[in-house]
Amino acid sequence: MSTSNFEYPDEAGYPDGIGTLTQDQVTLIEEVNTDDHSPTINFFVSNNEEISTYEAISGDTVIGGLTYSLTGTKRVVLIAAAVFPEYRGQGVATELIRRVLDDIRDRGNTVTILCPIVWAFIDRNPEYNDLVDPTLPGLRKTRPES
Numbered sequence: 009m010s011t012s013n014f015e016y017p018d019e020a021g022y023p024d025g026i027g028t029l030t031q032d033q034v035t036l037i038e039e040v041n042t043d044d045h046s047p048t049i050n051f052f053v054s055n056n057e058e059i060s061t062y063e064a065i066s067g068d069t070v071i072g073g074l075t076y077s078l079t080g081t082k083r084v085v086l087i088a089a090a091v092f093p094e095y096r097g098q099g100v101a102t103e104l105i106r107r108v109l110d111d112i113r114d115r116g117n118t119v120t121i122l123c124p125i126v127w128a129f130i131d132r133n134p135e136y137n138d139l140v141d142p143t144l145p146g147l148r149k150t151r152p153e154s
Contacts, residue, residue, distance in 0.1 A: 047099035
């Protein structure tokens with residue numbers, strides 16, 4: 009699936025009927041879609057529950073994150089993945105998403121996905137499809153081809 013097929017909410021959070029991605033999202037989707045998924049940076053992932061963000065941390069520096077919201081059930085809404093520009097293209101986004109999904113699986117939860125980067129990861133790694141909540145999979149509308 010090409011990145012242009014995603015319809016993503018505009019900055020105010022409303023689908024605009026056209027579908028746009030920021031350049032940052034396009035860059036991270038391209039990273040997730042590469043063949044080599046091995047990160048070139050050593051980092052660990054910490055679930056910062058206070059700010060509802062899984063943080064990618066290298067040394068003592070936060071290099072990226074994946075924000076989420078808990079629904080009060082066994083479902084986690086994945087909102088947005090981000091990696092600071094100087095750490096992009098080094099496998100951080102791919103490995104961060106993988107580790108977050110593994111943690112969610114270990115906790116016995118499902119996910120609703122609002123982040124196009126996470127959708128791109130799921131498309132590339134179908135072994136995680138079972139985590140997507142069948143009733144509330146998230147925002148994934150495609151626009152008609154022009």
